[in-house]
Amino acid sequence: MRIVSGKHKGRVLKTFKGDDIRPTSDRAKEALFNILGFKIVNSNFLDMFSGTGSMGIEAISRGAKKVTLVDSSFDSIKIIKDNLSLIKENANVENLSADVFLKKTADKFDIIFF
Secondary structure, eight states: OBOOSSTTTTOBOOOOSSSSOOOOOHHHHHHHHHHHGGGSTTOEEEEESOTTSHHHHHHHHTTOSEEEEEOSOHHHHHHHHHHHHHTTOOOEEEOSOHHHHHHHOOOOOSEEEO
């Protein structure tokens, strides 16, 4: 799994071993972000059920202003933080279930990957 485009293009991200987690493929990620185009730039992007964080990290690479990554799994949060560290970027990382996060947040998002 890699970052498809932007300032971190080509960077390989950490992922899970095994088949329990199914990260979005590079091809699907590229297609989605090509459709979104310049709407990503300066956006407030929410990646719900983040897994490895690859969608939110792709948004960072393509110029999102603020990225929030949410996952209830401690293992996912560790990988997300490792991947953010790999590219030396920051994001709001929340170790919460989706329903708790949505009740708690007052943020408004331009793009939500759910």
